[in-house]
Amino acid sequence: MALELRQIHDFHDVMYPMRSLNTSTRLIYFYLLSYFPVALLASDSIKLQEAWQAGLTSFILVAASWLCYSAYYLLPSALLTWLVYRLLRKHTWPAYVTGVLTTSVTTLLLYANAKLYTLYGTFINGFIINLVTTPGGIDSLGGSAESSLGFGLIAAGFVILQVALLFLAHILGKKHRTTKAPSLKRASTLLLLATVGVHLGYAAQDAMGKTATTELAEQVPFFQTVTAKGLFKHLGMNIAERPKLRIDGRLNYPLNPLSIKAPAKPYNILWLTAESWRADMLNPEVMPRTWEFAQRAQRFTRNYSGGNGTRMGVFSMFTGLPGNYWFPFLRDQRGAAIIDVLQQQGYDMSLYTSAMFSYPEFDRTIFSHVPVAHMQSLQKNGHPGWMNDRQNVGDLLNFIDTHDQAKPFFGFMFFESPHARYYFPEESVIRRPYKDDINYATLSREALMHDIEPIKNRYINAVHHLDSQFGRIFDYLEQHQLLDHTIVILVGDHGEEFMERGYWGHNSTFVNEQVRTPLLLWLPDVPAGVHDQLSSHMDIVPTLMPYLGVENPVADYALGHDLLRGPERQFAYISDWSRIAYVDKAIKLSMNVSGYARSKISSANDEALNPAGNAEAQKQQVNIMLQIMHDLTRFLDKTS
Structure with missing residues (x-):
């Protein structure tokens, strides 16, 4: 049993x-x-x-x-x-x-x-x-x-x-x-x-x-x-005090109502922004059409994006403010002042992106006052970025052709071709070998180091395709005699790193490969010029506003400078989700915006400082932090 x-x-x-x-x-x-x-x-x-x-x-x-x-x-x-x-x-x-x-x-x-x-x-x-x-x-x-x-x-x-x-x-x-x-x-x-x-x-x-x-x-x-x-x-311990950034308050932007004297013959404005367009890509080999156009325009050779990602980069160029202001703008769904001015002056407006206006949330920040019918996004159609760029350029040119000729036009386009995984048609190939595809699931640091050259070749081919689309626009403007009364802006939202400083892509650090972009301005009747001084995305709006008849001082609506008539910029800000970087001619200092301002210091070119340089930068840190705190709260009402 x-x-x-x-x-x-x-x-x-x-x-x-x-x-x-x-x-x-x-x-x-x-x-x-x-x-x-x-x-x-x-x-x-x-x-x-x-x-x-x-x-x-x-x-x-x-x-x-x-x-x-x-x-x-x-x-x-x-x-x-x-x-x-x-x-x-x-x-x-x-x-x-x-x-x-x-x-x-x-x-x-x-x-x-x-x-x-x-x-x-x-x-x-x-x-x-x-x-x-x-x-x-x-x-x-x-x-x-x-x-x-x-x-x-x-x-x-x-x-x-x-x-x-x-x-x-x-x-x-x-x-x-x-x-x-x-x-x-x-x-x-x-x-x-x-x-x-x-x-x-x-x-x-x-x-x-x-x-x-x-x-x-x-x-x-x-x-x-x-x-x-x-x-x-x-308990009697000697405490090492650390500085802390305190940034809060309700948005107060602009500081004063804008006083506008509309010009008798307003300029058209064409604003072309490219994803991940890093500064060194603007050269005769990779971008011959854009390089030729640059010889006739204002070219800024030391331009910093306002961020190491799309959100802060595009936000800073349309507001003239550091990217850290994104959060109060999103909370209040406040649009950019320059868009308000364009709408008040009756501009015909059409916006195009080969990505989405909902990510980042531009439809709830800088473009929140633009009717949805005037914004076209193509990312959801299943086509690669280069194909959507081609379609959007065609639609943009059709808009210019058919808009109300009694009104000036404002056209904005965000190009996606240079975005990872860097798509391009066969006719745009100028660099080989290039990696056929990039599998994020199996990607590792070791694999990146091994494949980074063919990956970068993909990027270069994609940027070459971007150049061809810029060329279509240049040809149209020339053929229709529009350059005499159209302002053209060409700029990258941010850069793109290829392991030069240890990472791939963007959104990770503030090294120059990730934050330096081309900046070209075509301003009618202004002789061509090359500008080697420091410039920032935050300077674009202050340069444009006088052309739109805005009489206020720049300090009422931006922290940038007029690139042609303003003082020379001494330093720039670069932001991401939770940090801000200060960069001048000698040093680059980044710190947290929330909590203790733990900082990282390097030279402006991202090299380690020698002991004397590091000691000098440490001495400057307190004054830099005070300047950051002042600038990041200037457009906030701290009494609310």
């Missing part, structure tokens, strides 16, 4: 293995096993070797932070699984399914986070979340079917991994059926004490001004910075 019962029990274990063991024990083992791939994925950005070289204290703080946070990454999944288990105890499979799916999502997000950091030097943040959740954001990445397939296979791989770990947890649970399960209470207490110790250690290093150590700890994904300077000061 006993033998028969034993055989029945063994059969039950084979046929119903997941029910025969204690579910909670099995889940504990599952999460303990899941901890290891999570910790491995989180380690990608953590510089343990640098921490060791910085000293034992740094190493312990960084290692402990990494190990503690790796457990916390699993906490949302564990809590959700526990809730399902408690609510549906009669059925164990929902808890297992929840555990597998939520841990798969956790590891997939950490994998994506590690890839973002490797390629672009940033973690998943507000910018990335905005990219994913805003209409047109994902499309702006320029992914391919091959990339989508790759990401799908990677996601499936993480699910398979977690299923395997669940079966391993079952085996471990079965093997230790008679032993006590790992104590959650003890482990939780240990984790809590370690976490408190980590953050007290961080706060102490922060209070002492040990920025090398705190910056290493902050490389742990989603590390939560803390400060306890009051406590340590009370």
Whole structure:
């Protein structure tokens, strides 16, 4: 009888293995096993070797932070699984399914986070979340079917991994059926004490001004910075004070109503902006048509975008303000003052993009007062950027042909050809070899370093195609005798890096490859000129407003300078989602806009400063911060 019962029990274990063991024990083992791939994925950005070289204290703080946070990454999944288990105890499979799916999502997000950091030097943040959740954001990445397939296979791989770990947890649970399960209470207490110790250690290093150590700890994904300077000061510690930027208030733009004396014969305005058009691409080989046009126009050879991405770059050129003002403009859905002026003067207006006006949210900021019927976006039609550029140029020229000739026209076009993955037709190929495609799913730093030349060749071919589309517009303006009474602006939204400073693309750092762009102005009756002084996207609107009859001083509506009649620019600002960079003839200094103004300093050309230069830049930092704070609050009502 006993033998028969034993055989029945063994059969039950084979046929119903997941029910025969204690579910909670099995889940504990599952999460303990899941901890290891999570910790491995989180380690990608953590510089343990640098921490060791910085000293034992740094190493312990960084290692402990990494190990503690790796457990916390699993906490949302564990809590959700526990809730399902408690609510549906009669059925164990929902808890297992929840555990597998939520841990798969956790590891997939950490994998994506590690890839973002490797390629672009940033973690998943507000910018990335905005990219994913805003209409047109994902499309702006320029992914391919091959990339989508790759990401799908990677996601499936993480699910398979977690299923395997669940079966391993079952085996471990079965093997230790008679032993006590790992104590959650003890482990939780240990984790809590370690976490408190980590953050007290961080706060102490922060209070002492040990920025090398705190910056290493902050490389742990989603590390939560803390400060306890009051406590340590009370305990008698000498506190290293750090400056903090305080920027808040309601938008107050422009500062005064614009006084306009409309010109008797207003100029047409044609504003052509190209995605990722970096400064050194304007040359006779890559852009012969544009180079020839530049010889007759105003060419600014040291121009800085207002940002290292499209959002801040285009915003700064239309408002004349640093890109950090984007957020109050978006909150209030405030349009650019120059658009208001054009509308008041009855301009026929038509806007075109081969991307989307909803990402970035230009339809809710600079163009928020432009009727939707006057804005054409083509990204959703499934065609590559170069094809959409061709169609948009044709439609733009048709608009100029058929608009009300009694009115001046304003045409804006955003070209997509040079956007990654850098599409172009065969007739635009001038550089070989070029990589056939770029698979984001399998991309790594090593692969980028190996393939960066053929990737850059793709970009050059795409820029050459951009030149052909500019050429169509130049030919039309010449043939229809429009250049005598049309202002033409050609500018890039930002640059594009090809691992010259360690990254690919843009939106990651403020190096010149990412933020320097061409700037050409065709101004009727103004002799051609080459300008080597510092210029900024913020200077475009101040240069145009007098042509539109705006009599206010520039300071009423912008922080830029009139490029022809104003004072020489001494420094420029460049912004991204949460930082601002100051650059002048000698140095470049970037810092956070929210929280403590942790800064990075280099030469204006992104080289490391010698000790004397670094000391001098450190002396200037306080005055630079005061200037930034003044400029970033000038158009905010701080009393509201």
